[in-house]
Amino acid sequence: MRFKHKNKCTSQLIQFQMRNVIGNPYVHIFGVGLPVLLAMLITRIACMELQGNTAIIMVSTSVYLGMGTLIPMAVLLMGYAVSYAQELSKGIPERMHLFGFKNSVLFCSCAIAQMLFLLIALVIFFLTGIIISGIKIPTVSGLISYILCIFFFSMICLTLAHGIASICRNFGKTYCVCMILYFAFMILGGMMGIQYEDLPKWAQHAAKLLPVTYINKDFYQIWVGKQYNFMPMIQSFLFFGAISVILLFIALKRPSGVRKSI
Numbered sequence: 001m002r003f004k005h006k007n008k009c010t011s012q013l014i015q016f017q018m019r020n021v022i023g024n025p026y027v028h029i030f031g032v033g034l035p036v037l038l039a040m041l042i043t044r045i046a047c048m049e050l051q052g053n054t055a056i057i058m059v060s061t062s063v064y065l066g067m068g069t070l071i072p073m074a075v076l077l078m079g080y081a082v083s084y085a086q087e088l089s090k091g092i093p094e095r096m097h098l099f100g101f102k103n104s105v106l107f108c109s110c111a112i113a114q115m116l117f118l119l120i121a122l123v124i125f126f127l128t129g130i131i132i133s134g135i136k137i138p139t140v141s142g143l144i145s146y147i148l149c150i151f152f153f154s155m156i157c158l159t160l161a162h163g164i165a166s167i168c169r170n171f172g173k174t175y176c177v178c179m180i181l182y183f184a185f186m187i188l189g190g191m192m193g194i195q196y197e198d199l200p201k202w203a204q205h206a207a208k209l210l211p212v213t214y215i216n217k218d219f220y221q222i223w224v225g226k227q228y229n230f231m232p233m234i235q236s237f238l239f240f241g242a243i244s245v246i247l248l249f250i251a252l253k254r255p256s257g258v259r260k261s262i
Contacts, residue, residue, distance in 0.1 A: 066216030
């Protein structure tokens with residue numbers, strides 16, 4: 001594929017990056033298949049002993065809202081990180097730079113492609129929830145709030161993934177670190193069958209620092225338009241985002257034998 005404008009984030013370059021995303025099996029397995037499967041399974045188990053349509057809809061919706069955070073974690077935190085680490089180990093960013101592609105343009109086009117795939121995965125996920133599990137249709141404010149939360153959480157995951165990959169610089173180490181974080185977020189966020197209230201005190205303190213905890217535990221109130229105190233959730237976004245930016249900054253300042261990637 002020939003690129004006419006190498007210093008601009010063009011649709012041609014985005015299509016090229018989109019093919020790389022689609023060709024990554026991790027995003028299909030962990031970003032689309034696993035969230036849908038887990039949401040359907042947990043919803044079925046949680047609703048088996050419930051009576052009343054209202055309670056079933058509430059539980060189903062809460063489960064799907066929480067499981068929706070698995071998609072950016074899988075697509076970006078895992079899928080993008082391991083894919084970029086493989087590119088770094090092969091020197092692909094350096095070769096692209098030698099051919100006239102700016103690193104900032106490559107990163108921008110890749111981020112757009114990742115977010116487009118993320119949007120498609122979320123649409124598939126929630127359509128499945130509406131059709132099969134009968135989750136509640138949100139209010140306008142609830143839908144906008146959820147979209148904004150997922151968007152900011154996704155950008156944080158992308159930053160964290162880029163930092164981890166830049167530090168590890170190979171598939172094995174990056175995959176190991178991202179997998180540990182992936183399951184740690186699931187456990188602390190209450191998506192592995194252990195509720196926040198059942199966690200040890202030290203684990204509860206750690207869970208309060210993660211946005212996934214609030215999305216999984218409290219977002220049903222926002223989804224249906226009830227009043228909610230956003231301050232703890234905003235603080236978790238700020239803290240998690242600051243950690244991700246600091247990690248990325250350390251990765252970019254870390255001396256290495258190859259050119260910095262961005």
